[in-house]
Amino acid sequence: MKTRLTVAVLALAGMSIAAHAVETPKADLVNRKQLRVCSDPADLPFSNEKKEGFENKIAELIGDELKIPVVYTWFPKATGFIRMTLFAKRCDLVIGWGQGDEMVLNTNAIYRSTSVLLVKKGSGLEGIDTLADPKLKDKRIGIVQGSSGGTLAAKYGLMSKVKGYRMMTDRRFENPTEEMMKDIETGEIDAGVQWGPIGAYWAKQHNDIVAIPLLKEAATNKIAFRITMGVRNGDDNWKRQLNGIIAKRQGDIDKILLDYGVPVMVDDDTKIDLVTEPRKPDPTASSSTTNTHEQQQ
16 A cells, blocks of 8 residues: 555656646747858858858848848858757758748748749740640650659650759859750750759749749649748747748748749638739738747847
């Protein structure tokens, strides 16, 4: 009997400790004096050390909303990026990260986009809007290794003439997208498939290449994705604050993205339309972000 009582007491004590652990909030590790952003130093159109990318512009927008300066921790978006930046507590925010990646705590999406087909003007391929088009059957296609473009190429029987380009690289020393563009210009490949924000931006740097959003593919295949901001798991208050800023400044974010040529899709999985003008902000979010920040100082 005494043994049973001891076990019962220990069990209750354990439950109490567990309940206390659940109720105790996690330490807020977010720096409230600076907007500390984890970013790649050479990854246009997203970011670079000269702050020329659209993620740099979005970071400035957030800093302006919070009325604090933006500072960067630079690290290439390759293996170890999150571990060496966000996890190491050297910074508090990744501006662009795929929705659903459990490495980070995702905010609401800042945009939704899809892959694009890159072709040379005058090639006769400008009207193609699906990889199922018969015109591509005998063509050599550039594909980013491990991307949804590769899945589509396999689905449509195009893999025999595919040329692969690396996805995870240190872009200070290697730019696979620029390599793909040059290969299209020289005829090494006839067309390329690239993630929309990247392909559309680099096509604008080459007057003889056009980027065609693969909207028909987005309707039937998993090639359209939402991009969020990423924070550390456990930084729930920070996530909520950022969600308020996204809702309030969505139109300004849209303008930045559209200025960079990003093919922004409407935020509705049942539709494949492109956003052509900045969306209206959420009026209910207009007064929440600054006050929240001030309360957490």
